[in-house]
Amino acid sequence: MQATQMQYDAVIAGAGPVGLFLSCELALAGCSVLVLERDADPDSPFKHLPFGIRGLSAPAIDALYRRGLLGELEVPRRLKNPFGGGSTQAGRAPRQAGHFAGIGFQAERIDASRWPWRLPGSPPASLIAEMAELEIVLARRAQALGVAIRRGYAVSGIAQDADGVDVQAGALQVRARWLVGCDGARSSVRKLCGFDFAGTDPEFTGYSARVELADPSLPGPGRQLTPRGMVFQSQPGYLAIQEFDGGAGHDGTPVTRERLQEVLRRVSGSDLTVTTLHAASTWTDRARQATRYRQGRVLLAGDAAHIHAPLGGQGLNLGIGDAMNLGWKLAATMKGTAAAGLLDTYEAERHPIGGKVLDWSRAQVVLMRPDPASRALRAIVEDLMDTADGATYMAGRVWGVETHYDLGDDHPLIGRSAPDFEFADGSRLGQHMHDGRAILLDFSGDATTQGQAAAYGLAFKHVKAQAREDFGLRALLIRPDGFIAAAWDL
Numbered sequence: 001m002q003a004t005q006m007q008y009d010a011v012i013a014g015a016g017p018v019g020l021f022l023s024c025e026l027a028l029a030g031c032s033v034l035v036l037e038r039d040a041d042p043d044s045p046f047k048h049l050p051f052g053i054r055g056l057s058a059p060a061i062d063a064l065y066r067r068g069l070l071g072e073l074e075v076p077r078r079l080k081n082p083f084g085g086g087s088t089q090a091g092r093a094p095r096q097a098g099h100f101a102g103i104g105f106q107a108e109r110i111d112a113s114r115w116p117w118r119l120p121g122s123p124p125a126s127l128i129a130e131m132a133e134l135e136i137v138l139a140r141r142a143q144a145l146g147v148a149i150r151r152g153y154a155v156s157g158i159a160q161d162a163d164g165v166d167v168q169a170g171a172l173q174v175r176a177r178w179l180v181g182c183d184g185a186r187s188s189v190r191k192l193c194g195f196d197f198a199g200t201d202p203e204f205t206g207y208s209a210r211v212e213l214a215d216p217s218l219p220g221p222g223r224q225l226t227p228r229g230m231v232f233q234s235q236p237g238y239l240a241i242q243e244f245d246g247g248a249g250h251d252g253t254p255v256t257r258e259r260l261q262e263v264l265r266r267v268s269g270s271d272l273t274v275t276t277l278h279a280a281s282t283w284t285d286r287a288r289q290a291t292r293y294r295q296g297r298v299l300l301a302g303d304a305a306h307i308h309a310p311l312g313g314q315g316l317n318l319g320i321g322d323a324m325n326l327g328w329k330l331a332a333t334m335k336g337t338a339a340a341g342l343l344d345t346y347e348a349e350r351h352p353i354g355g356k357v358l359d360w361s362r363a364q365v366v367l368m369r370p371d372p373a374s375r376a377l378r379a380i381v382e383d384l385m386d387t388a389d390g391a392t393y394m395a396g397r398v399w400g401v402e403t404h405y406d407l408g409d410d411h412p413l414i415g416r417s418a419p420d421f422e423f424a425d426g427s428r429l430g431q432h433m434h435d436g437r438a439i440l441l442d443f444s445g446d447a448t449t450q451g452q453a454a455a456y457g458l459a460f461k462h463v464k465a466q467a468r469e470d471f472g473l474r475a476l477l478i479r480p481d482g483f484i485a486a487a488w489d490l
């Protein structure tokens with residue numbers, strides 16, 4: 001490939017939610033960005049409800065809220081969230097707040113007082129979104145910020161040198177200072193650059209399908225464990241099937257009506273007939289993670305960096321978290337304002353979080369196996385999840401409210417997502433974060449605070465405020481991604 005003149009600060013491969021979110025973060029910081037997307041048409045039935053349903057949890061919700069994007073999503077307002085993280089009303093039936101391996105945990109059991117920093121009135125810790133809408137909202141914001149998005153261009157060649165990266169996408173050749181692969185589970189960027197992708201092989205094939213059945217009473221509503229796996233009919237004709245076949249069914253061949261009927265008969269044990277197949281896709285519980293997230297001027301984020309079963313809805317949240325973490329660091333590196341080694345903290349902080357999510361999905365696979373020992377273990381976990389400790393632990397993990405970077409232990413808030421403080425003028429912290437800048441949140445006006453904060457090498461804006469609840473803090477230094485770099489008590 002022939003090196004050309006530098007055209008962009010960054011090229012992002014993939015206009016999925018992670019690539020689009022990252023492009024907004026970079027453009028917000030004043031970087032020039034080109035997004036190259038393989039598919040000419042972004043629309044797909046699998047991005048629309050019900051297939052395109054995505055459970056968002058605290059890290060992604062907070063990221064969208066802090067950039068003023070949450071309010072632009074209409075689906076979360078319209079759709080009743082079956083796993084709502086809000087308060088419950090006395091006298092109501094137990095409400096499922098989420099699940100682990102298909103085992104629900106109840107909202108009434110959760111002791112939210114264990115997360116005192118999630119202040120009343122903060123955005124919900126969990127809500128339902130739709131892939132199609134999320135991508136539309138993010139693409140609109142990206143374009144408003146000046147990001148160029150070119151669809152129908154699959155990245156197919158990469159050559160990097162000390163100053164930049166040449167990227168080939170069909171007939172298009174561009175040069176940028178950095179390339180970020182946000183091109184999904186089968187990432188070409190990851191493969192072309194030879195990133196090691198380590199992990200575990202699948203135990204099952206998952207099928208998502210929309211069908212019509214000759215006898216609508218079969219296989220029955222809800223989730224059924226069977227000797228070969230699991231069948232879940234969320235609403236009439238919408239099926240999720242898991243067959244413990246070592247992932248053999250996920251072979252890239254189209255799922256025909258005949259094949260789906262066979263799988264459904266095998267797994268459900270019912271002699272049912274699929275009269276029409278409207279749409280179907282397959283997936284597995286293969287769990288792999290790039291051992292490094294950066295090679296020179298090429299970085300990975302989202303599914304390109306890690307894949308796992310979509311059990312319990314974690315992948316998108318993990319990817320948006322990557323983008324929120326990487327955006328400001330890469331922008332500061334491009335602008336020459338980053339502290340030494342800042343960009344390397346992307347991998348140092350995000351790799352362990354990704355590893356935990358992979359293990360979370362592996363643990364669920366164990367509880368879904370159809371063998372007697374796993375079913376026995378499942379019954380015990382079910383009992384534990386029905387306790388306050390169990391439900392609170394599950395909610396803390398599933399909703400991501402326990403997400404925490406190891407940034408030192410001088411103060412319990414360091415490394416955590418900042419509380420959404422409510423200020424005397426009625427505004428909340430998140431509303432002050434739309435510009436993507438770090439904040440020195442100063443509750444006391446103490447003259448020494450600015451000097452102390454300057455030692456952290458972050459370009460911040462100084463916000464003096466009184467908060468309704470300030471936890472006895474004198475000041476907080478909040479990174480552009482909303483995580484707390486430093487905290488001082490009164």
Ligand SMILES: Cc1cc2nc3c(=O)[nH]c(=O)nc-3n(C[C@H](O)[C@H](O)[C@H](O)COP(=O)(O)OP(=O)(O)OC[C@H]3O[C@@H](n4cnc5c(N)ncnc54)[C@H](O)[C@@H]3O)c2cc1C
Pocket residue numbers: 013014015016017018019036037038039053054055056153154155156182183184185186187188189208283301302303304310312313314315316317318319
């Ligand atoms: C059935 C199912 C249910 C799920 N439910 C949830 C859930 O409830 N909650 C949750 O958090 N996650 C969920 N996930 C996971 C979530 O959808 C993914 O983690 C998320 O879409 C990853 O976003 P991404 O932008 O990294 O990748 P993608 O969404 O895969 O986007 C990658 C983009 O890159 C493009 N691309 C590919 N190759 C190239 C190339 N060579 N050049 C340029 N572009 C390229 C693709 O066309 C695509 O647009 C679910 C996944 C599945 C399959």
